[in-house]
Amino acid sequence: MMAFQVQQLNVGGYDHNFSYLVVADNGDAALVDPTGDCEKIRRAVEAAGPLTPRYILLTHGHQDHSECLGEVCSFFPAGIASHPNHPLSGRIKLHDGMRLPFGGGWIEAIAMPGHTRDSIAFRLSDDSALFTGDTLFVDCIGFCRSKDMFDTITKKLLPLPDGLVVYSGHDYGSVPFRTLGEEKKFNPYLNCPTLEAFRQQLRHLE
Template identity: 25%
Template sequence: MAPIEIYQVPCLEDNYCALVHDPHSKVTAAIDAPDAKTISAALRERNWTLTHLFCTHHHVDHTGGILHLKRQFGCMVYGPKREATKIPELDVEVSEGDRIDFGGHLVEIIETPGHTIGHIAYHFPGDKVVFVADTLFPLGCGRVFEGTMEQMWWSLSKLMALPGDTVIYCGHEYTAANARFALTVEPENQALQDRAQEIARKRERGEPTVPTTVTLELETNPFVRPNSPAIRARLGLVGHSEAEVFAELRRRKDSF
C-alpha cells in the first residue's frame, strides 16, 4: 500500500488544515475546515478531490468552512459524537475506539477531552501519524475551556503513549510563544534550549514548526514532562501528582 501524502495548509491567522491523500484510491481528507477558500485552492493546486472531512471539535476556527466544502465536493463529514449538535453538516458521529477505513488506511478515533468536552484525535497507526488539533502543540497544549485539568492530562497521556516515532500534526502555529514559556519552567533542559533556537530560525524564515513527534515532545514539552524533577522543584510541587503539576503549568501559561 502506498503511503499517505500530507499537505499542511496555513489558514486564517495561525490555523493549520492538514490535507491527507491516498494516491492509490484517490481519497482525500481535510483535518478540520478553518477556511474553505484556502482549502479549496490547495486542493485545486494538487488536483485532489475532497472525499472526507475529519472534524476534531466544534470551535468555529475548525468548522467554519465545513458547509461550503461539503456543498462543493459532497464530502462525508466525520466528527465527535459528544459534539454532534454543535458541528454543521455532520454525517458520521465517532467516539473512542471507532475505526474508519480511509482508502485502505486504518484511522482510529482517540477521545481527547479538555480543550472541549468532546475533542477527538484521528490516529493513522499504519502510517505513524496522528492529527490532534488543539489538544497538543509543539512545546505546549490547548487551553482547558470546557473540560477539567484532569481530563486534559489524561488526554495528553494517551497521546504520549503512542509510539515515539508517531508524527503529530496540530491545529495552530503557537510554537514560538510556547518555547518562551517552556524556557521559564525548565531552562536547564539542553534539548529544549536547542529546539527553541531552531524554532526561532524557522520562524525567521517563515517556515512552519509543525509537525512534531511524540519523542520530541517527551524530551522538551513541559506539559508532558510533569515528572521532571527540575520542573517540580521550580513550581514548588515536589511530591505532588503528575496531574497536579500539569494543572499548575497550564494555569501559569494561561497568565504568561
C-alpha cells in the same frame, strides 16, 4: 504498503489556524478542520488531482475549526465525521477507537477529552501522522480541564508511537509540526509526573 500524503495548510483564520488535506495513494482524500482561507483549501484540493473525497474530520466543536465547512462541501462532498457531542455533529459519529476505512488503511479516532469534551485526535494507520486539534500543540497544549487533560496525556497520548508527526490546530510552536517523540521530550506539559505538577505547569499557559 499504502502511503499517505499530508498537506499542512496555513489558512490564517481566527488565530494562525491550520487545516489539512490528507491524500492516500489510491486517491482517497480527507480534510481536517476546514477553516480560515477557504480558497486556499480549494486550490490545494484542485492541485492534488483527481481525488475521492471521503471524510471531513472535525477535531472539536470550537467554531474557529470549521468556518469553511459549508463552502468545502460544494467542492469536497464527503462525510462529516465528529464526536457525537460536537455542535455540528456530522453524519459520521465517532467513538473512541473507531477506524474509518481510508486508502487501503484507516484513520483512527481517538477521544481526547480535556480541551473540550468532544475533542478527537486522528491517527493514520501507517503511524505517519496524528491530528491533534487544540489538544496538543508544538511546545504546549490547549486550555483545558486539568484532570481530563492529564488523563488524556498520560493514558492516551504518551503511549502512542514516537514517530507520529503531530499536526495541530494552530501554529503556536517554534516549528509548524514536530514528532510526538520530540513533544514527549521537549513539551513541558507532557513531562508532569503528577496531576499536581501538571496543575502547576498549567499556570504558564497564557
